[in-house]
Amino acid sequence: MRISRRAFAAAAVAVLLPLSACGSGGGGGGSSDASGKVEGDITFQTWNLRANFKPYFEGLIAEFEKKHPGTKVKWVDQPAEGYADKISADAAGGTLPDVVNVSPDLVAPLAKAGLALDLDKAAPQYEKEYLPGAWAGHRIPGMTGTYAFPWYLNTGPLFYNKTLFKEAGLDPEQPPKTYDELFSAGLKMAEKSGGKVATLANVPTIEDFGRYGVQLMNKQGTAFSFNDDKGVRLLAKYKELYDAKALDPQALTATPESSGKKFLTGAVAMNPGSALDLGNFKKQAPSLYKNIGITDQVTSTGHVNMYVMGVMVNSQSKRKPAAVAFAHFVTDAAHQMSFAKKVAIFPSTAGSLDDPYFTKEDGSDETRVRVAAAKSLKTAVNYTPVLFSEQMKIALRNEVAKALQGKQSPKEALDNAVKECDRLLQQQG
Structure with a gap:
């Protein structure tokens, strides 16, 4: 079974998440019974985290082992290069670790193969501890169940140039919140500047279609549907x-770095x-x-986009109570x-984003962005x-480029x- 690695790091480039971690881990098959005594040896696998976070994870493991005498956690940290292939090989060879750090795209094929433990069956008591959008992050279309504990989240607010807004006759204190407001502001800014200032530097991605309110797939998870009337309307805009x-002419080949430079020089407003x-x-x-x-990401649904990582339990683990306890x-x-x-x-x-660390600014750049992002994450999907x-x-x-x-x-x-x-989706199956 080959697992395509859709890099979480790529999704988070805009927010420069200084952390790269993905994994895989078991779930739908095997017994879902995770009750029983928490004991025995388990293996916990991460992806390229040892170099920067060794003391943190060693302390975490020591704390767990002290809390649960008779347990032993072996921490395995694989290099980033070739990690997805390593997961594939472990899954095929029956050597998947007991607990593995996952992103949703990596857990999907494992869940389909019956290797990811369904937490809705094995540990439903924990769901209330997490944000609803985060708990839902590791659900698979066409399947029932949740296949990983939510771990860390990220999102990115939007920066905008108040001077450019003011010069275009737009209220610099009222940036666009919805796509309709964005399109209106963009056209006005382009007209006022004679085409010299674009509002955006990037073409629409699947996330934009989602934030616009387009249904991206059918409920069975067997076909994509972002070519509906609403999707066509977004691309036409x-x-x-x-x-x-109003969309930068170089948007078709833009990278996060090139878009950032355009914003830096005042050629792009957001x-x-x-x-x-x-x-x-x-x-x-x-x-x-x-x-x-x-400001928040532009969205017509009222919910911004989040990037979510998780911790999965191998459904074939021989120490399932210990594996579930450690993942939690x-x-x-x-x-x-x-x-x-x-x-x-x-x-x-749930509730963690209400901590003063995420709600109170101290005047620093870090807290300005942190507070803005944390506020939007509470209801993000x-x-x-x-x-x-x-x-x-x-x-x-x-x-999109051709259009x-x-x-x-x-x-x-x-x-x-x-x-x-849809053709590629059938190949996955």
């Missing part, structure tokens, strides 16, 4: 922006970012820094808060379908994208 130069970006603005563009606005221990509120203070991530546990692979992302981007360039209509582009994504 982006085409209108592109023609008016861009996702992080506290690190604010520090760069302070040094490289002090006039921009003084006039920077921070890693992701409980106290330990998530402890981890969040070591790295720029957010806890997925993971829009990217867990079955949406890197190849599918490329297919969508290629068809923006006028080589085909928005309807034709999305029909072709859905057709290709």
Whole structure:
């Protein structure tokens, strides 16, 4: 069984998450019974975390073993390179660790293969401890159940240039919140600047379709559906922006780095970012820094996008009570808060985002961004379908580019994208 690795790091580039961790782990098959004494030896696998977080994880394991005498946790940290292949080999060879750090796309094929423990059956008492959107992050379309404990979350607010908004006759204290407001502001800014200032530097992704309210897949998880009327309308609006130069002409080939430079120089009015970006603005563009606005991601659903990581239990584990107990221990509120203070991530546990650490600013760039992001995460959802692979992302981007360039209509582009994504989906199965 081959697992496509859709890198969580790629999704989080905009927020520069200084942490790379993905994994896999068992679930749908085997006995779902996780009751019994917490004892025995288990293996916990992470991805490229030892170098930066060795003391944290060693302390975590020692604390668990002290709490549960008779347990022993072996921590295995694999290098990032080739990790997805390692997971595939372990899954095929029956050597998957007891507890593994996962992203939703990595847990999906394991759940389908019956290797990921269904927590809704094995440990339903824990669901209330987590944010609803986070707990739902490791559910698989077409299957019942939840296949990993939510671990850390991330999201990215939008930066905007108040000076450019003011020059275009827009209220710098009222940035666009919905896509309709964004399209209106973008066209006005392009017109006022004679096409010299674009509002956006990136083409729409699957997350944009989700935030616009498009149903991305059917409920069975067997086909994509983002080519519906609402999806076509979104792409048509982006085409209108592109023609008016409200969408940067180089958006078709943009990278997070190139988009950031456009924002830095005042050629683009809005861009996702992080506290690190604010520090760069302070040094490289002090006039921009003084006039920077921070707002939520644009969304027409009322919910921003979140990136979620999880901790999965191998359904074939011979020490299931210990494996479930440890996976919960890693992701409980106290330990998530402890981890969040070591790295720029957010806890997925209910109530944690109300902690002063996430609600009170101290004047620093870090807290400005942290507070803004934490506020939006409380009701955030993971829009990217867990079955949406890197190849599918490329297919969508290629068809979107053709539509923006006028080589085909928005309807034709999305029909072709859905057709290709459905073909790739069948290959996954």
